[in-house]
Each structure stands twice: as C-alpha cells, then as structure tokens.
Amino acid sequence: xxxxxxxxxxxxxxxxxxxxxxxxxxxxxxxxxxxxxxxxxxxxxxxxxxxxxxxxxxxxxxxxxxxxxxxxxxxxxxxxxxxxxxxxxxxxxxxxxxxxxxxxxxxxxxxxxxxxxxxxxxxxxxxxxxxxxxxxxxxxxxxxxxxxxxxxxxxxxxxxxxxxxxxxxxxxxxxxxxxxxxxxxxxxxxxxxxxxxxxxxxxxxxxxxxxxxxxxxxxxxxxxxxxxxxxxxxxxxxxxxxxxxxx
Amino acid sequence: xxxxxxxxxxxxxxxxxxxxxxxxxxxxxxxxxxxxxxxxxxxxxxxxxxxxxxxxxxxxxxxxxxxxxxxxxxxxxxxxxxxxxxxxxxxxxxxxxxxxxxxxxxxxxxxxxxxxxxxxxxxxxxxxxxxxxxxxxxxxxxxxxxxxxxxxxxxxxxxxxxxxxxxxxxxxxxxxxxxxxxxxxxxxxxxxxxxxxxxxxxxxxxxxxxxxxxx
Numbered sequence: 001x002x003x004x005x006x007x008x009x010x011x012x013x014x015x016x017x018x019x020x021x022x023x024x025x026x027x028x029x030x031x032x033x034x035x036x037x038x039x040x041x042x043x044x045x046x047x048x049x050x051x052x053x054x055x056x057x058x059x060x061x062x063x064x065x066x067x068x069x070x071x072x073x074x075x076x077x078x079x080x081x082x083x084x085x086x087x088x089x090x091x092x093x094x095x096x097x098x099x100x101x102x103x104x105x106x107x108x109x110x111x112x113x114x115x116x117x118x119x120x121x122x123x124x125x126x127x128x129x130x131x132x133x134x135x136x137x138x139x140x141x142x143x144x145x146x147x148x149x150x151x152x153x154x155x156x157x158x159x160x161x162x163x164x165x166x167x168x169x170x171x172x173x174x175x176x177x178x179x180x181x182x183x184x185x186x187x188x189x190x191x192x193x194x195x196x197x198x199x200x201x202x203x204x205x206x207x208x209x210x211x212x213x214x215x216x217x218x219x220x221x222x223x224x225x226x227x228x229x230x231x232x233x234x235x236x237x238x239x240x241x242x243x244x245x246x247x
Numbered sequence: 248x249x250x251x252x253x254x255x256x257x258x259x260x261x262x263x264x265x266x267x268x269x270x271x272x273x274x275x276x277x278x279x280x281x282x283x284x285x286x287x288x289x290x291x292x293x294x295x296x297x298x299x300x301x302x303x304x305x306x307x308x309x310x311x312x313x314x315x316x317x318x319x320x321x322x323x324x325x326x327x328x329x330x331x332x333x334x335x336x337x338x339x340x341x342x343x344x345x346x347x348x349x350x351x352x353x354x355x356x357x358x359x360x361x362x363x364x365x366x367x368x369x370x371x372x373x374x375x376x377x378x379x380x381x382x383x384x385x386x387x388x389x390x391x392x393x394x395x396x397x398x399x400x401x402x403x404x405x406x407x408x409x410x411x412x413x414x415x416x417x418x419x420x421x422x423x424x425x426x427x428x429x430x431x432x433x434x435x436x437x438x439x440x441x442x443x444x445x446x447x448x449x450x451x452x453x454x455x456x457x458x459x460x461x462x
Contacts, residue, residue: 100314233326
C-alpha cells in the first residue's frame with residue numbers, strides 16, 4: 001500500500017507498525033460490529049411478524065404451527081399476480097394485499113361489538129379442518145349512491161368518448177361479502193343510498209332467514225364510504241381470503 | 248289427467264323445490280380447483296424436532312419479511328381513484344387521481360383496437376421527468392377524427408402532461424393534467440393523472456426504483 005511509504009523517518013515507520021498491528025484488531029472488530037448490526041436488524045424484522053416471536057419466549061408448538069401455516073399460505077398467495085384479502089383478528093384489521101404488500105387496510109370495527117360473534121365467525125371459517133383460507137363466493141349490494149352526478153358524467157362521457165355508466169362509481173351504503181358455508185361479512189356506511197335490485201335483496205334476506213337455524217356467522221362492520229367503495233369493487237368472487245384468528 | 252302422471256309430477260316438483268332451497272341455503276360454494284390449489288397449505292407442518300422447527304419458522308418469517316417493500320411505495324387504487332405513498336402500517340401521502348376509463352376505441356380504417364385500462368400489478372418508477380412533453384400516439388388522433396401526422400414534431404404536445412411525470416414502463420406515466428376538475432373520475436387512457444400540487448409533492452418524495460402497486 002503506497003500510503004505507508006510516505007517518508008523514511010522513524011516516526012512514520014513507527015506509525016506504519018502501529019497501523020499494521022491495528023489492522024489485525026480492526027478487522028475482527030469491524031466484522032463483529034457488522035454481525036451484531038445484522039442480527040439486530042433480523043430481530044427487528046422477525047418482531048414485525050403478525051404473531052409475537054414465540055421462539056424468544058417459551059416454545060408454544062401449537063402457536064408456532066399456526067404461524068407457520070399462515071406464513072406458508074401467505075407466501076403461496078403472494079406468488080400470484082392477484083390481490084388477496086387478509087382478515088386479521090389479531091391486529092383487528094382488514095387488509096388487501098398484492099404480492100405481499102399492503103395496498104389497502106381498514107380497522108375491523110365490529111358494528112355490534114360482541115366477541116361471541118367474532119368467535120363464531122372464526123370457528124365457522126376454520127371449520128373442522130382448521131383451514132385458514134377461503135375464497136369469496138359472492139357479494140351483494142343492498143343500497144348505493146352515485147359518486148358523481150349523472151348529468152356531469154354525461155358531459156364528461158361525451159368529452160372522453162366513454163360510456164357514462166362505465167365512468168360511474170356506486171358508493172355502497174350497505175353490502176355483503178359471502179364465502180359460502182354461512183359466512184357473511186356485512187359492511188355498512190353512514191350514507192343513505194338508493195336500494196339496488198330489491199328482488200335480489202329480498203331473496204338474500206330470505207336466504208339468511210332460512211340458513212339461520214342451520215347455523216350462520218354474520219359479522220357487521222362499519223366503514224367509511226370511500227373505503228367501502230374500494231372493498232366492494234376489489235372484492236370479486238374467487239378472491240382468496242386469509243384468516244389470522246385471534247390469539 | 249291420468250292418475251299415474253301425478254306420481255311423476257309430485258316427486259319431481261318436490262325434488263326441484265328441495266334443490267332450490269338447498270341452493271338458496273348454500274349460497275354457492277367456492278370451486279373445487281381453488282380448494283385443491285391450497286390443499287397443500289393445510290397439510291403443512293413444522294418438523295417434530297424443536298430446534299429444526301424453530302429454524303424452519305425463522306426461515307419462513309424471513310421469506311415473508313422479504314416480500315414487504317423495504318422503503319415507502321406508491322399504491323394506486325383504480326376503484327376509488329386514489330393514489331398513496333405508504334408503508335405497511337402508515338399512509339405518508341394521499342391524493343385523488345384519475346385512472347383508465349376502460350373505454351374502447353376501434354380504428355374503422357385499419358380495425359386497430361385500444362382498451363383504455365390502467366395496468367394492474369407491481370411496477371417500478373423508471374423515470375422522473377420535469378416539464379414532460381407528450382408524444383401523441385395514433386389513438387389520440389383517431390379519437391379526435393384527425394389524420395395521423397407523418398411529421399413526428401406534429402405529435403408533440405408540451406401542455407398535456409403537466410409539470411412532472413413519473414414513468415412506470417410501456418409509455419405509462421403518473422403525470423399532471425389540465426383537466427383537474429375530472430380528478431376522481433375514471434377518464435384517462437391508462438395513465439394516472441394527479442393534480443399539480445399533489446404531483447409536485449409526490450415527485451419530491453419518490454425516487455427511481457420506488458415500487459408502484461396498482462389494483
């Protein structure tokens with residue numbers, strides 16, 4: 001290294017020796033510091049997991065199995081190009097995720113706050129085989145309100161040469177997401193909308209009434225209209241839904 | 248009516264009624280393919296050995312953590328016409344935008360067809376432009392019933408894209424607009440329009456390589 005040979009003086013040669021010695025101390029010290037920093041980052045990352053790091057505490061096999069299954073299932077979902085929903089009762093949040101990243105979330109605010117209802121919903125969702133994933137089988141809009149007045153959209157539609165109906169977005173006042181097996185998540189907003197397809201709505205209500213004696217889990221969630229709009233439109237039949245049960 | 252006919256009509260009616268009630272009660276189930284697709288997930292178990300199990304769990308946690316973007320990312324909600332800059336747990340920036348109309352244009356002369364949708368999926372900011380000029384594609388002239396110019400200079404429009412643009416591939420941009428009144432409505436040809444003040448803020452907050460999630 002050229003900078004060690006700046007001059008022939010004894011001071012610089014002493015400095016050279018010192019630096020050479022320091023190198024042997026500095027190298028392991030630096031490696032140690034890097035390793036410590038990396039392990040700290042790793043600990044922080046694993047601490048962000050939805051289930052608290054159990055390995056640090058007492059090993060709880062059942063909980064670890066659950067977390068492992070949840071992670072593996074989510075990894076599988078994240079491989080696809082499609083959106084998926086996460087019903088996280090541990091963090092009380094409803095999320096839409098794409099490739100593992102959160103793209104939309106909303107706190108689960110149970111309308112009729114009763115933990116028994118949540119327990120029933122989770123038990124029914126999991127079924128006998130303790131499944132963590134189901135697929136949305138349908139949705140039904142009871143009432144909605146146009147986001148933009150039709151008169152404006154008629155003008156806009158003409159300007160951009162698009163069908164005004166295509167441009168319109170119905171802001172849902174009340175809708176239901178259905179997974180089959182008597183699982184329903186009802187979303188209510190504080191807007192008063194126009195009833196949509198009353199006949200179908202009556203049939204849906206009739207179906208609930210018929211199903212009730214056979215068992216049904218019906219959760220009601222309050223939501224802001226803009227978020228309800230996103231959830232209603234993004235929730236297409238077949239949407240994979242992952243459930244993080246309460247601990 | 249002959250008596251024996253009733254022996255067919257009554258059971259058939261009862262059977263159909265039963266099927267109808269069953270369909271109403273079941274409300275439709277998920278398809279078998281979806282169930283089989285994730286069958287493996289239900290069968291996944293940790294190794295019996297505690298040490299191995301812990302190691303396996305840590306490995307899985309790391310794999311999940313790797314999926315999460317390491318820095319703030321852009322999310323475009325085409326349903327509500329909103330654009331966000333966010334992390335997993337917090338929203339750093341939110342603005343109204345306009346996304347693809349889903350409209351269709353067919354060139355009657357050549358039969359060429361365009362569908363104006365904003366692409367969905369995961370993208371990256373590939374370019375950051377100040378005072379971008381729009382190079383009008385063929386559909387812009389066809390839509391206006393104008394002839395397509397042969398001189399490339401006649402395609403350039405210095406006003407339409409506003410003051411800033413963030414490219415995310417295939418000629419798609421997050422850009423400004425001269426039609427700010429239409430923000431919040433799905434009116435674009437696939438690009439994402441943002442108001443000028445919000446666009447300036449977003450432009451300053453992101454860098455090339457920032458992930459964009461569109462859903």
